[in-house]
Every structure is written in structure tokens, then in C-alpha cells.
């Protein structure tokens with residue numbers, strides 16, 4: 356079992372995409388935390404999203420939760436081998452061909468079907484063919500992201516990439532004591548014990564206001580207050596500043612902690628045109644932070 360810090364050389368990519376996915380920050384996050392794993396230690400991640408942090412860490416025991424039941428359903432299906440790489444491949448070939456023949460109308464038919472049945476395979480299809488890989492649900496809990504407008508989306512190579520990601524996720528969790536659960540963060544933090552470690556990656560305040568992501572100042576302040584009382588180690592990811600503004604919530608609610616900062620660049624398209632830099636903070640409970648930070652090693656190029 357991996358105690359932390361870990362030097363990750365190659366970041367694995369999971370099959371689900373979501374807003375705020377930490378793929379590029381995994382090496383930074385796992386290199387800044389110091390956590391000595393005990394036989395019963397649990398890695399607790401109450402805002403799982405794509406799961407990229409836990410999947411790369413591969414803890415022996417984990418409690419991986421999110422309020423989004425559809426994300427959790429995909430990972431439960433992979434864990435129980437109801438979805439394998441081969442099953443995903445067959446499904447995406449079949450549905451991808453229909454998308455290619457019928458076009459956008461077919462995407463919206465699958466979206467309608469998913470909103471009736473909640474099928475995890477349909478969710479995977481939509482997540483990988485919707486606009487910008489967004490996950491967004493309306494007030495009634497219906498997925499409402501439009502089509503990416505590429506009827507040929509599910510090319511052979513794209514399907515292979517997705518099925519490899521499903522197989523990779525399955526390998527990372529194989530034989531491990533991991534529980535995937537639908538739950539709000541308050542319920543999950545009650546489980547944290549002194550030997551555990553909690554990694555928090557809540558939504559950006561005020562940015563996402565959909566069914567699963569209603570995250571406002573009050574919720575963010577409650578999270579900070581409860582987290583500071585935890586008997587376990589913890590670390591929280593927060594954006595710190597960009598060229599236009601600072602995240603005042605960090606100063607107001609997360610002071611007295613160890614702060615590590617990683618400058619992260621967004622770029623547009625396949626050409627590396629820097630669009631903007633954002634400073635991402637990792638706020639770590641005192642006693643659980645490492646000292647070293649090699650920024651240049653962290654600017655990895657990762658293909659999602």
C-alpha cells in the first residue's frame with residue numbers, strides 16, 4: 356500500500372471526465388502529502404468526480420463518494436465487472452455507428468433514454484460525446500448537456516482509448532477494499548479516524564449550480580469548519596488566484612494550514628497556446644505536508 360508522498364511519473368486517466376478534473380495536478384497533489392499508512396487506514400475522498408486522484412494512488416482501503424449517483428454507478432459497475440473494457444467496446448461500437456449514421460438526433464435519443472433509465476453505459480456514451488465533457492443536470496436531475504456536434508465522435512481509436520481507460524480503472528481497484536458510495540460530504544467525514552486521510556476537492560464556489568453541484572459560500576464555509584475538526588490527516592484542493600482575481604475563501608476559511616501552490620496552465624486546442632495561468636493550492640493539515648516541491652517536474656503533458 357502506498358504511503359505518501361508518491362512520485363508519480365505517468366498519470367493514468369480514468370474513463371469519466373468532469374469539471375475540475377485533477378489529471379494534471381495528480382503528481383503535485385500526491386507529492387505534497389505525507390501520510391504513513393497503518394493496516395486499517397482508509398483514503399477518504401468525498402468529492403470523487405472522475406476519481407483520478409484515488410485511481411493513481413491505489414490505496415489498499417478507500418471510501419470514494421460523491422453526490423452524483425451516475426458517476427458512482429459507473430465505478431460500481433466496473434468494480435462488479437458489469438462494465439468491462441470489452442463490454443464498453445461493444446456498446447460504443449454499436450452506439451457510435453448509430454451516431455455516425457443518424458447524427459445529433461441520435462445523441463439526443465440516448466440522452467432521453469439515459470434520463471429515463473439511468474444506464475451507466477449510456478452515461479459513459481454521453482460523457483464522452485457531449486459538449487466539452489461536461490457533467491450537468493437540470494433542477495429535475497435530468498442530464499442536459501448538448502452534443503459535441505461530431506457525429507464521427509466514436510472513431511476506432513477513441514473507442515480503444517475509452518476501453519483502455521475502463522480496463523485501467525478496473526485494474527487499479529482489483530483486489531482492493533474500495534467502497535463507492537452516493538453520499539453528501541457531511542455523512543462521509545463522520546467516518547474519518549486518526550489513521551485515515553481525507554482528500555477534498557469540492558466544486559468551485561458559485562461556478563456550478565446544477566442538480567449535483569449546488570455549492571455556495573455557506574456550504575464551503577461549513578466544509579472548512581468541519582474539516583478542521585477532523586481527527587485524521589486531510590488536504591483540500593482550492594483554486595488560489597488567476598490573473599484577474601484571488602479566491603478570498605482560501606484566506607478567510609483555510610488559514611492556519613500548510614499551503615502548497617502549483618501554477619497550472621490552461622491551453623486551447625492541440626497547439627500549446629497558453630490561455631491563462633491559475634494558481635492551484637493544496638491546503639494540508641499541519642504535520643501532513645512534505646517539504647519538497649519541484650514545480651518544473653509537475654508541468655507534465657497529459658492526454659485525456
Ligand SMILES: C[S@@+](CC[C@H](N)C(=O)[O-])C[C@H]1O[C@@H](n2cnc3c(N)ncnc32)[C@H](O)[C@@H]1O
Nearest residue numbers: 375376377402404405421422423539540556558
Ligand atoms: C471538482 S469535482 C471533483 C473532481 C475530482 N477531484 C477529479 O479530479 O475528477 C467536485 C465533485 O463534487 C461532487 N459534489 C458536489 N456537491 C457535493 C456534496 N454536497 N457532497 C459530495 N459531493 C459533492 C460533484 O458531483 C463533483 O463530482
